[in-house]
Amino acid sequence: MKKPETDVSQIGRDYKYGFHTTDKPTFSTGRGLTREVVETISAQKGESDWMLERRLQAYEHFLTRPVPEWGGDLSKIDFDSIFYYVKPTETEASSWEELPPDIKQTWDRLGIPEAEKKYLAGVGAQYESEVVYHKLQEELVRQGVVFLGMDVGLRQHEEIVREHFGTVVPFRDNKFAALNTAVWSGGSFIYVPPGVKVEMPLQAYFRINAENMGQFERTLIVVDEGAFVHYVEGCTAPIYSSDSLHAAVVEIIVKPGGRCRYTTIQNWSTNVYNLVTKRAVAQENATVEWVDGNLGSKLTMKYPAIWLTGEGAHGEVLSIAFAGPGQHQDTGAKAVHAAPNTTSLITAKSISRGGGRAGYRGLVNVANGARGAKSKVVCDALILDEESRSDTYPTIRVHESDAEVEHEATVSKIGEEQLFYLMSRGLSESEASSMIVSGFVEPITKELPLEYAVEMNRLIQLQMEGSVG
């Protein structure tokens, strides 16, 4: 077995997943994006004409859309230097043993087999642009639950995909949704039939492992009437010297009475641009919950959205952002109340330190006809030093007079007295600060599956080490 090749000079001491293995991609479209690249990707996948057509339309739209000038600084992205498609293995593997050794080695370091043994209901893990590893418990199949890589999902369940793909996030939505639609590869496809409640969370692990490799995964989740699923996604990436682009699209449709929770912890290395469009539709009496943690990346722009289109629908967003040195987390949430008696709750927490910048950007929109809508937004910022920054950009639009919309925001610093109190019990300054920060984000971590909560606290400790004293 080969030893992992690591470039010591590239590895940040506080980024424990900053390694990469010496994998050999079997196919790549090279750097840059052209019409031919889009056609090649589609041909490689053996797609139907309608999908190729969609990709090409999106590509044309991508060319015409300017780079957004709000949010974070996107001017350094060099679209011509990015690999848009790399295919590491020829087929999806269905068991651990079938995986190529390099890929296995990477995941061994992330502890995936142990996690799987303990509690996974099914794993779809993404390595570069292709889903290569996939497993689904027999029980899920028996219940008619589909949990596949998006490429396979498209081949095996083309009707469901065609009916819903791009209906929640059309390619015209924004430049990066257009880019994703043009070059998407991988991601997850989940379908839960009426009345089926999936007890265990479905999990996918994502990982970028090639220089200048963009990840454009596409996830589609369809939860049928009265059904329930919890999908969990965690990301880590190796560190490289040039910038990487991650532009994903997630679409969720929850039909009447259904419920979907989507949990993400992202810890991209600090050279990654993380520009993700996440949107869900909640129909009558349906519930959508986004739990979104952003610890890594150079710049994240991500605002999980919920369109409450059916009467009595409910949406929740729990969001946490940690901005360290050189990082900008521009995150938030959107709730659009488009039907009567819909409710939403947005809880956003941010921490900034070492010159990091964290912002909340949110929208609550109560449309005409959404009588009796209720929305509450709570955003709390914790700023750890004088160099760091926190901003809040809430937008509230209310078109119904009986709507109840609340917005609360707090900004705080770690108090000298709190630190003194904890230190007087024997905790070091860094342990005391970590404890205060962990407590601050506890309303979010308590909603995470146990092993993610543990990982989240460990990541916070890593981030806090060396931040004081």
Add this chain to the structure above:
Amino acid sequence: MALLEIRDLHVALSDGSEIVKGIDLSVEGGEVHAIMGPNGSGKSTLAHALMGHPAYQITSGDVLLGGKSLLELGPDERAQQGLFLAFQYPYAIPGVTVTSFLRSAINALRKARAGGEDDPIPIPEFRKQLAAATERLKVPRELLGRYLNDGFSGGEKKRIEILQLALLHPRLAVLDETDSGLDIDALKTIAGGVSDLIGPELGAIVITHYQRILNYIRPDFVHVFAGGRFVAEGGPELAEQLESEGYDAYLPEASSGDR
């Protein structure tokens, strides 16, 4: 040498004003020393300065615990040496449960005692100690699952302070106005709990305005603190005298506000 030695201690605020103007004190293991004084006399300043609060400067003198000077040590290192301060106004740490905090604090002290190597307390051992201490101090079990001091009543906070004292096993405890805000039943339980802990392994300084806590934690020595100095010293009878006669005899001028 005594367990705790305070030698000619002077403490000033950052603006230079001197609050503690030279005190000497020796505390042996198993001894209880009461420091009594009027409001604003600087009793809390003394307590915080001993623990190493950054706002208070020790301008001269020395403090030794077990023969080792504490002056160059941070609050965490002083705690690791065996010093404990029960706060008059404990701070809230939202999101951190009492149980989780206690375990972290115990483990921080164990790590220091193991020379910097992690030496976490085994969970069954922790549960056993916690159960015994909560029972003795009548701490409601539900309090352990709540966030530390977050929305606690005054009495609940004091109970949790003494629970920490019981579980962290310091050598010397400073109790800063632990009796304030307690009703008589709570005072009895809490002070009784402290009294049970006093022994060869633990000496205590009880800072108080009133004599009543001393009915339950019997002092060996009483020091009257006013104007930044000890102005009278004696046995338990001095506390009773203060209770009946007040501090007027020790106040040559008007008190300058609570510190």
